[in-house]
Amino acid sequence: DKQKFIRNFSIIAHIDHGKSTLADRLIEKTGLLTSREMQEQILDNMDLERERGITIKLQTIRLVYKAKDGNEYILNLIDTPGHVDFNYEVSRSLAACEGAVLVVDAAQGIEAQTLANVYLAVDQDLEIVPVINKIDLPSARPDEIKEEIEDVIGLEAHDAPLISAKDGLNIEDVLEAIVEKVPAPTGDKDGTLRALIFDSYYDSYKGVVAYIRVKEGTVRKGDKIKMMATNANFEVTEVGILAPGQVPMEKLSAGDVGYLAASIKEVKNCRVGDTITSKEHPAEEPLPGYKKVVSMVYCGMYPAEGEDYNNIRDALEKLQVNDAALTFEPETSVALGFGFRCGFLGLLHMEIIQERLEREFDLNIIATSPSVIYNIYKTDGTMMKLQNPTNMPSPAEIEYMEEPVVKASIMTPTDYVGAIMELCQNRRGEFMNMEYIETTRVILHYRLPLNEVIYDFFDAIKSKTKGYASLDYELEGYQRSNLVKLDILINSELVDAFSMIVHEDKAYERGRTIAEKLKDVIPRHMFVVPIQAAVGSKIIARETVKAMRKDVLAKCYGGDISRKKKLLAKQKEGKKRMRQIGSVDVPQEAFLTVLKFD
Ligand code: GTP
Secondary structure: OHHHHEEEEEEEEOOOOOHHHHHHHHHHHOOOOOOOHHHOOOOOOOHHHHHHOOOOOOOEEEEEEEOOOOOEEEEEEEOOOOOHHHHHHHHHHHHOOOEEEEEEEOOOOOOHHHHHHHHHHHHOOOEEEEEEEOOOOOOOOHHHHHHHHHHHHOOOOOOOOEOEOOOOEOHHHHHHHHHHHOOOOOOOOOOOOEEEEEEEEEEOOOEEEEEEEEEEOEEEOOOEEEEOOOOOEEEOOEEEEEOOOEEEEOEEEOOOEEEEEOOOOOHHHOOOOOEEEEOOOOOOOOOOOOOOOOOOEEEEEEEOOOOOHHHHHHHHHHHHHHOOOOEEEEEEEOOOEEEEEEEEOOHHHHHHHHHHHHHOOOOOEEEOOOEOOEEEEEOOOOEEEEOOHHHOOOHHHEEEEEEEEEEEEEEEEHHHHHHHHHHHHHOOOEEEEEEEEEOOEEEEEEEEEHHHHOOOHHHHHHHHOOOOOEEEEEEEEEEEEOEEEEEEEEOOEEOHHHOEEEEHHHHHHHHHHHHHHHHHHOOOOOOOEEEEEEEOOEEEEEEEEOOOOHHHHHOOOOOOHHHHHHHHHHHHHHHHOEEEEOOEEEEHHHHHHOOOOO
16 A cells, blocks of 8 residues: 555744755755755745745655665655745645644744744644754754743654754654654545645646645546636646656545646636545535635835836736736826736735846836725725725715734744834734743734734844744734824825825824935935825925035036946936836835835
């Protein structure tokens, strides 16, 4: 029985604790690739991921390991993304596994994201195999970390492998622990087909390719299949294993992990978390845990000067084919013209899409300040969902408003508790409780408005704690709140792209901060440029960009011609990143400054 020799597992870890490095070592150790081929970390293969050092898109790989018991095992390693924005994807890849290797940094210990991931794994009834990494560091304290794992998570950790993924130390212990501790998959290969989709991407030849874990039954090339959440039907054109790279096989059976293609045109017909079953003999129940992903954060994306709107639409369409969590629809802005309202899982997801548009599609984008969805209960008895601050009805039409709130847990050394409490207070947080993990470390639980979290809350926590604290959050619901629309006027013109919804008590402070920041980034013009922040018709802050002095201009004349040309070219280059609003040139970075206010 071949199931006995299969192990399906994930690696979970806090960001930077060494997940990718360990994955590389496991691949190397099982002889899949020579170290020359390993020059690039193969699991994190998107450029952006490598630069940011985080895993976004999942990768899966099949390793063959000859264990000390003399048997050959198939180890399917399913990678998980490493950021709170992608928790649902993490939970679906964990659902494809029987076990998880928990990597804990021997110097840093357990952090909030580690815990969040452990809870996700525990929810899936996974066997958790703790591994302590970076024992080569002088600051490593493996014994304390073992105790921490036992105390905080309640996991037996005395025999946890102590490794250095960087130096390739004790990697075999990890492989042996996987074989010994992670249970073999079960499930009847002759039963009714149920396969979990844990990732998908678009391939221009094969259509959407789904990464699947077969839980029951068998799927073959030529089979007619049905997606249980969407009811879409397809005929399987190819199945196979990820060895790495796609290796076609005749079939995949209960316990197997692999890929499936079926000429599927759009990712939205092949959703992560959905169950694939047979069209002719469908299963009665889908596998548990499917959720339709919902966007939490919205922003407008507009072409920068000279950029074509249609190019942005084409690029967004291409990205969406691969990213079911990205939504967009056309919208118009008085200041910026035609653009799109885009929806994201969170702020990181938003930044990633912006960067991909700029890099992979070479587009110049202006993004408006991000917003969450507010519920507006109107005096006429109706309720509207507000995604774009510009569409806020006049105060006379509003009975009351609600905003989304999250439950946040912040893990921090006790030294920074004061600083974090102050920060949370500033962000309208409601203190829930404080949990001691050890004498020097706590978890603070807060209820916070999502619109305070989406901006730079994570960065603020990091900077206030020298990077020691970590954050995890989940949406809790909606709460009633006194909210107003804060507008920015440049040269007396309202720039709708800067409008944002803020709490009444925050309007003054935020308006002032934004006005000050804009003053610094908007260049001098031939005339004075007033910058104002307003709530309704009331101006609450004002700054002025002084007019350009004549002698600055004089510099542009005279001198040799080549220098002048260079100067002109440089100005043109600078121009490209500007947006003209009324008669004022506003640089692209101005639109970003509104995001940061601490
Ligand atoms: P995400 O993909 O963001 O989840 O990060 P990760 O957990 O995959 O971390 P990654 O493997 O990229 O490692 C993070 C950093 O730690 C890198 O700079 C590694 O070189 C370093 N690192 C990994 N393992 C070790 C180790 O055993 N010892 C030391 N000293 N450094 C290590």
